[in-house]
Amino acid sequence: MPKYMLIMRQTDAAIEAQRTADFEQIINAMGAYNTALVNAGVLLDGDGLAPEPGHVVTFGGEFPVVTDGPYGETHELFNGFWTIRVGSAEEAVEWASKAPLGVGQSLEVRRITDETDFADFADNDYIANEPELRERAAGN
Amino acid sequence: MKYMLIMHVESAATAEAAAGIEFDDMLEMMGRYNDAMTEAGVFVTAEGLAPGEEGAVLDFAQNPPLVTDGPFAEGHELFNGYWILDTATREEAVQWAAKAPLGPGVKLELRRIHSLSEFDEQLATTDNEYVKTHVLNQKGN
Numbered sequence: 707m708p709k710y711m712l713i714m715r716q717t718d719a720a721i722e723a724q725r726t727a728d729f730e731q732i733i734n735a736m737g738a739y740n741t742a743l744v745n746a747g748v749l750l751d752g753d754g755l756a757p758e759p760g761h762v763v764t765f766g767g768e769f770p771v772v773t774d775g776p777y778g779e780t781h782e783l784f785n786g787f788w789t790i791r792v793g794s795a796e797e798a799v800e801w802a803s804k805a806p807l808g809v810g811q812s813l814e815v816r817r818i819t820d821e822t823d824f825a826d827f828a829d830n831d832y833i834a835n836e837p838e839l840r841e842r843a844a845g846n
Numbered sequence: 847m848k849y850m851l852i853m854h855v856e857s858a859a860t861a862e863a864a865a866g867i868e869f870d871d872m873l874e875m876m877g878r879y880n881d882a883m884t885e886a887g888v889f890v891t892a893e894g895l896a897p898g899e900e901g902a903v904l905d906f907a908q909n910p911p912l913v914t915d916g917p918f919a920e921g922h923e924l925f926n927g928y929w930i931l932d933t934a935t936r937e938e939a940v941q942w943a944a945k946a947p948l949g950p951g952v953k954l955e956l957r958r959i960h961s962l963s964e965f966d967e968q969l970a971t972t973d974n975e976y977v978k979t980h981v982l983n984q985k986g987n
Contacts, residue, residue: 711895713925715918751891753930755850756958761936763943766863766950772940777854777955784852784925784955789893799902799913807906814903814918814925817896830870832877839880843889846932 709750709818710798712788712805720810721757735806743790748801754786789818848890848959849939851929856951863949875947883931883942894927930959 724732743749759775777784792798795817802813824833832839883889895901898917905912918925929946933939936958943954 709893711893713918753848753850754960756960756964758958760955760957761940761943763940763946763954763956765946765948765952765954770944770946770948772944775955775957777852777953784957795900795902799904802902802904803911803913805904805906807911809907811906812903812918813906813911814898814901816898816901816925819894819896823894823896824873827870827873830873830877832873832880835877839884840891842884843891846884846887846889 707791707793708795708798708820709789709791710795711816711818712790712798712802713784713814713816714786714805714807715784715812715814716807717810720808723808723810732806739804739806742804743788743801746801748790748792749788750791751789752787755784757785847934847936847939848930848932848961849936850957850959851931851939851943851946852925852955852957853927853948854953854955855926863951867949872947879945879947882945883929886942888931888933888938888942890930890932892927892929895925898925 740749740752760777761775762773762777764771764773790798790801792801795815798815798817802815805813807813821828821833821836824830827833880889880892901915901917903914903916903918905914931939931942933942936956939956943956946954948954
């Protein structure tokens with residue numbers, strides 16, 4: 707079954723509105739949503755990103771250039787994600803629609819690539835050893 | 847601390863650069879990079895995303911949200927994949943990011959992932975069942 711990533715983005719106005727919102731109410735809404743995803747057996751992973759701007763590493767020159775963030779001109783920053791495994795894109799969109807989000811917030815739904823996307827390179831050592839690499843990473 | 851390295855790609859520049867690189871060589875470079883991070887014990891997870899054209903965007907300004915087929919932003923600076931690392935410091939995460947086998951038209955955004963300990967104050971004062979479940983889950987991992 708394909709895996710999909712739900713990518714959360716929100717505008718400055720939405721972030722500002724959240725500052726005055728009841729934090730426990732947000733926890734309850736998110737908790738109910740996450741529990742529903744787990745109960746349905748579709749949730750694989752999810753994390754929130756800290757609000758500090760971070761850093762940007764730009765490639766292409768002799769050496770990568772590191773600058774203090776935020777990334778890009780847009781204030782629609784990427785703030786968190788869920789990774790789910792479902793049968794179809796429609797099912798992924800259906801789950802995304804149920805997220806407890808509001809004005810100024812949007813979710814981008816993207817399919818995560820799998821071995822079928824690399825079928826022409828199945829005999830590449832790194833492609834062949836990917837399951838083993840993931841297993842080792844799980845031990846970190 | 848966990849950090850997410852978010853790959854942003856300008857399609858045109860990347861397509862041009864990719865034309866000069868064999869896909870097999872690219873796999874080799876990415877594989878070596880992932881191996882190095884795994885050996886260093888900092889690699890947590892990584893995924894690549896299929897093109898945004900086959901994706902969708904949901905706008906929660908209305909209920910139910912408005913679903914639009916296609917990428918989040920038109921044409922450029924697409925979000926194409928990510929790594930999650932667990933390093934002792936921000937500098938260490940930046941150092942690993944700088945070693946990624948990427949080229950012109952590609953940027954990595956580095957962001958810290960929230961940890962539960964940041965919410966100690968709220969956690970101490972709540973009886974919330976979701977929080978308690980979440981705390982237990984995280985402790986089990």
